[in-house]
Amino acid sequence: MEFVLIAIAILVVALIAGVSLLVGRGRRTLRLDDDDAAGTTLTRPRPAETPAPPAPPVRSGSTASGLGLPPETLELPPAEPEPGLVFDTPLPSAGRLVRLRSRLARSQSSLGRGLLTVLAREKLTEDDWEEVEETLLAADVGIAATTQIVERLRTQSMVLATASGADLRELLVRELTGVLGPDLDRTLGTDRHEGRPGVVLVVGVNGAGKTTTVGKLARVLVGDGKSVILGAADTFRAAAADQLETWGERVGVLTVRGREGGDPAAVAFEAVRTGVEAEVDTVVVDTAGRLHTKSGLMDELGKVKRVVEKQSPVTEVLLVLDATTGQNGVVQARVFTEAVTVTGVVLTKLDGTAKGGIVVRVQQELGIPVKLIGLGEGPDDLAPFEPRAFAEGLVGEV
Helix, strand or coil, X not given: CHHHHHHHHHHHHHHHHHXXXXXXXXXXXXXXXXXXXXCCEEECCCCCCCCCCCCCCCCCCCCCCCCCCCHHXXXXXXXXXXXXXXXXXXXXXXXXXXXXXXXXXXXXXXCHHXXXXXXXXXXXXXXXXXXXXXXXXXXXXXXXXXXXXXXXXXXXXXXXXXXXXXXXXXXXXXXXXXXXXXXXXXXXXXXXXXXXXXXXXXXXXXXCCHHHHHHHHHHHHHHCCCCEEEEECCCCCHHHHHHHHHHHHXXXXXEEECCCCCCHHHHHHHHHHHHHHHCCCEEEEECCCCCCCXXXXXXXXXXXXXXXXXXXXXXXXXXXXXXXXXXXXXXXXXXXXXXXXXXXXXXXXXXXXXXXXXXXXXXXXXXXXXXXXXXXXXXXXXXXXXHHHHHHHHHCCC
């Protein structure tokens, strides 16, 4: 009987060890700091279990201070997938909006198609011009831009009377492009500068699609050939960090995350520190989806930026807005710009019930360029904003 009990005990221990091994392999997590106070981990797809090559030399001047690591572990080798796991290889971002502009079909039905229908009439009356105004306002273009577009179209009313369908389309595309700010600088500050990585802070309220945008932005950068580290500084939602880690694993990007409820500024600091010491091109930090009505939380956002800049200057602050919220999104943006200098806007959910004219309103009322737009739920549906291509998508084909 005693031998039977011993055999059962051994079997139970073996089963527990096997389950632990499988779980460990599934998570593919490398813990770089076991300090309970900091609680920062760096996660990435785990390399295949092959004999370890000789450790590469540590770059001169690199230290592992604050990470709880011996110096020789600081050099971060490129992530390699496990057998059977293949990293995604996103296409470059150039021309992506042209490929995705069919996603604007719902917006074009209310804006482009509506305008073309009115302008194609033989003789435009005052009622027709009021209909043009109503169509633009209903599409969230805003009063100022609507007035500008209508005035310019009125001056060309004689031309409109004899224009073909193709000519009308070209005229409308040109006028919409003009109010979309074609001369605004939409360059993303993601390049290394003076030996330090580009640092991107992504801010926004809950529900705007901020964490998803960070993951998609990582794919955009990887597709453009950049090395990236993600910082999961939304420590109030464990699901946000898990989601970001998953996005990173798909393209072999490292993710720095902290313990749930930890200090967001500390996680952001460690992410940028790791990026500096690993000499990556870009560090993208996902901040908490804090409510813009709580001044204390907005102050914390300013703190995150100040702490990060002790390691490296913040080169881009992207505000993520849900395009379906209309004027409320503009209100949110104003509050965020008081807490931190926003350099660009990301408009998400433009493929749903959003009205395409919100791009015009956001830029004219805030003076901040829209740099990226989300046109779907797919992993590669985030595109650099191009005014002409966007206008063509709104107007559609004749």
